[in-house]
Amino acid sequence: xxxxxxxxNHPAVICTVDVVLLTLQDDALHVVLLxxxxxxxxxxxxxxxxxxxxxxxxxxWDAAARVLKDKAAIASPYLEQLATYSGAERxxxxxxxxxVYYALVPSEVLALGHEDLMLAPVSRLPKLAFDHKSIxxxxxxxxRAKSQYSSLPVYLCSEPITLPRLQAVYEAVLGEPINKxxxxxxxxxxxxxxPVEGSMEAGGAHRPAQVYRLRKEFRRELSMVARGINS
Amino acid sequence: xxxxxxxxNHPAVICTVDVVLLTLQDDALHVVLLxxxxxxxxxxxxxxxxxxxxxxxxxxWDAAARVLKDKAAIASPYLEQLATYSGAERxxxxxxxxxVYYALVPSEVLALGHEDLMLAPVSRLPKLAFDHKSIxxxxxxxxRAKSQYSSLPVYLCSEPITLPRLQAVYEAVLGEPINKxxxxxxxxxxxxxxPVEGSMEAGGAHRPAQVYRLRKEFRRELSMVARGINS
DNA sequence: GGAATAGTGTCTCTAAGACAGTATCTA
DNA sequence: TAGATACTGTCTTAGAGACACTATTCC
Numbered sequence: 426x427x428x429x430x431x432x433x434n435h436p437a438v439i440c441t442v443d444v445v446l447l448t449l450q451d452d453a454l455h456v457v458l459l460x461x462x463x464x465x466x467x468x469x470x471x472x473x474x475x476x477x478x479x480x481x482x483x484x485x486w487d488a489a490a491r492v493l494k495d496k497a498a499i500a501s502p503y504l505e506q507l508a509t510y511s512g513a514e515r516x517x518x519x520x521x522x523x524x525v526y527y528a529l530v531p532s533e534v535l536a537l538g539h540e541d542l543m544l545a546p547v548s549r550l551p552k553l554a555f556d557h558k559s560i561x562x563x564x565x566x567x568x569r570a571k572s573q574y575s576s577l578p579v580y581l582c583s584e585p586i587t588l589p590r591l592q593a594v595y596e597a598v599l600g601e602p603i604n605k606x607x608x609x610x611x612x613x614x615x616x617x618x619x620p621v622e623g624s625m626e627a628g629g630a631h632r633p634a635q636v637y638r639l640r641k642e643f644r645r646e647l648s649m650v651a652r653g654i655n656s
Numbered sequence: 657x658x659x660x661x662x663x664x665n666h667p668a669v670i671c672t673v674d675v676v677l678l679t680l681q682d683d684a685l686h687v688v689l690l691x692x693x694x695x696x697x698x699x700x701x702x703x704x705x706x707x708x709x710x711x712x713x714x715x716x717w718d719a720a721a722r723v724l725k726d727k728a729a730i731a732s733p734y735l736e737q738l739a740t741y742s743g744a745e746r747x748x749x750x751x752x753x754x755x756v757y758y759a760l761v762p763s764e765v766l767a768l769g770h771e772d773l774m775l776a777p778v779s780r781l782p783k784l785a786f787d788h789k790s791i792x793x794x795x796x797x798x799x800r801a802k803s804q805y806s807s808l809p810v811y812l813c814s815e816p817i818t819l820p821r822l823q824a825v826y827e828a829v830l831g832e833p834i835n836k837x838x839x840x841x842x843x844x845x846x847x848x849x850x851p852v853e854g855s856m857e858a859g860g861a862h863r864p865a866q867v868y869r870l871r872k873e874f875r876r877e878l879s880m881v882a883r884g885i886n887s
Numbered sequence: 888g889g890a891a892t893a894g895t896g897t898c899t900c901t902a903a904g905a906c907a908g909t910a911t912c913t914a
Numbered sequence: 915t916a917g918a919t920a921c922t923g924t925c926t927t928a929g930a931g932a933c934a935c936t937a938t939t940c941c
Contacts, residue, residue, distance in 0.1 A: 437668040522755070606894095606933095652883070818920090862913075
């Protein structure tokens with residue numbers, strides 16, 4: 426390997442993190458955006474992001490968590506690495522690396538009004554800064570894929586939750602109806618929900634749904650089934 | 657966003673790429689390693705890797721391809737991003753980012769003897785520099801997972817190939833036997849192989865296997881099935 | 888009781904695995 | 915012809931989806 430870049434002719438690379446923060450609004454996936462305050466792409470909506478602070482961030486994950494806390498006032502969501510985007514041309518300021526994370530939160534914890542946070546439906550994204558549009562598209566396809574065989578969508582829900590509500594969340598994420606019997610079999614198999622004594626009146630004239638909460642072991646941990654929710 | 661890091665107090669971050677180059681040897685997954693020539697971890701085996709060269713590399717993918725070409729004399733393998741490792745403590749020289757790629761090649765294209773290339777079975781890794789051991793473990797689990805539902809293992813084979821041979825490759829990667837009928841159904845469903853006129857004498861006293869080659873459309877492209885090879 | 892949604896029992900259908908049969912080569 | 919491995923037809927079995935029936939609430 427070569428010497429440290431500071432002692433060679435390798436110019437510094439711009440190192441940033443960006444976060445695709447997803448939530449559910451009106452049963453549709455939305456992404457949190459923030460208008461840029463400075464060039465390049467001033468005033469254009471962009472993913473919350475920022476430079477890695479080598480002094481305060483122990484890892485890029487910590488940097489992403491800090492960005493979420495500073496820019497969206499959100500602590501401890503489900504936060505996972507998506508991919509890293511890099512290249513000479515994605516940022517006019519120079520060769521850049523963006524380590525991208527994605528996070529899922531229930532819309533209830535979103536402090537809209539904080540800063541200039543805005544929500545955009547992922548199916549109709551506005552013009553975005555940098556390559557953020559394709560980043561969001563990758564995040565959405567990753568979330569859809571993972572939702573096929575895991576408990577990922579529960580992180581879009583606030584507890585307690587009912588099975589009919591959770592099924593609606595899965596259907597919103599996957600964009601297709603799910604067989605009720607199969608869905609309940611899978612949720613049972615995932616084994617992450619435990620019933621709470623007491624029921625929820627869905628505000629309607631009908632049988633109330635059983636209320637569940639996440640088992641302790643599954644807080645922020647993903648649970649997988651062998652064959653997926655459908656198929 | 658803040659100003660460019662070169663005009664602030666953000667110290668430069670060390671930006672590198674590393675490649676987990678996997679191949680099959682004696683029906684077992686092996687990884688290509690290279691002894692380090694300089695500190696830190698001098699003389700210890702490590703993944704082929706190096707700094708991003710902002711002048712010559714258009715993207716980190718290009719940097720990974722260049723590393724493979726320079727250090728292992730390999731051009732155009734199946735090369736895909738794995739994950740990015742980062743942090744203050746993984747490299748004693750400072751805060752570092754390593755964008756890690758993985759590649760699959762048939763053992764025939766490996767020019768062992770080039771440089772000090774060595775091969776280690778992934779099931780018995782030696783002591784490795786940096787956090788390269790856990791990187792390799794992640795790569796192996798990713799390859800195993802993808803092999804469940806895709807054509808990934810064909811990139812470990814040199815063409816032409818027979819179905820019995822390809823099944824042995826899948827079994828070596830997955831570490832478990834596969835049902836022959838199901839396997840052939842899946843390969844058919846993937847639709848990436850086309851028969852070549854002529855047969856292969858497997859060196860034995862038995863019926864020769866039909867020889868196949870990859871369809872043009874699938875060169876370096878992954879093909880997926882709905883439900884995986886097994887289950 | 889009627890309307891509405893929650894929850895469940897069970898049949899069907901699809902697809903994976905088991906098994907055994909046929910095919911084709913060498914010695 | 916015997917032995918070995920390639921290939922294929924078909925039965926069994928497991929799991930997903932469809933459907934209908936029961937349960938429980940409010941009006």
